[in-house]
Amino acid sequence: ILNVEQSPQSLHVQEGDSTNFTCSFPSSNFYALHWYRWETAKSPEALFVMTLNGDEKKKGRISATLNTKEGYSYLYIKGSQPEDSATYLCAPTGTASKLTFGTGTRLQVTL
C-alpha cells in the first residue's frame, strides 16, 4: 500500500481543546489500519489496530474511526493535554504484513 497521507502535518492547540487528524490511504487491497503515537525521545507506541469498515476504537480521551470503502481514518483527541504532544502516525497494511507509515501529524499542546 502506497500513498498514505496524513493531515495536517502539524497542529498546535491549547490545553482542553479537542482535535482530530486524518489518515488517507488507497482503499483497494486493504487489510488493517494501525495508529501509533511517537513522543520525542521515546519509541512509537501502538494506539489502535482496526480492520472493519465502520470500526471505532477508544482509549481514554483518544478515539479513532475507520472507513475502508473511501480509504480514510480519523483520530480524535478530546480535551487535549500537554502529555498528548507527540507525532501521530498511521499505517495501513495490505496483503503483506509490513506497515507503510504516513509522515505523521505532529501535535503540540500548550497550557
Place this chain on the structure above:
Amino acid sequence: GAGVSQSPSNKVTEKGKDVELRCDPISGHTALYWYRQRLGQGLEFLIYFQGNSAPDKSGLPSDRFSAERTGESVSTLTIQRTQQEDSAVYLCASSLAKGRSYEQYFGPGTRLTVT
C-alpha cells in the same frame, strides 16, 4: 516485562565504514521488523522476519544493507561502506506473530550518524 531493546543507542561512524546494529525483541514475539527514519521523512520499512521463513527484504535500499536473525531471537542489521545518506534513526519492532492486525512494539532506536 522487558520491551524491545536496541544497541547502540547512538553511533557515529566515518563514511565508508561498516556498522552493525542490534535488536533484542520481546521474548515470545515471532515477528521482527526493521525501519528507519531519515531527517524530515517518515518511517521507512526495511525488512521483516517471521520465524524460520525467508525474510521480506523488499525495503532494503541497496545491497550494502543486510540483516540476520537466528530463530526468534536477536537480529542484527549491517550496513556496509556507509554513506552520509544512511544517517537516520533505525528502529526495530517485534510482534506476537506475522499478522497484519498485530500491534508492533518498538525499541528505542539507534541514531546513526555518518560523517
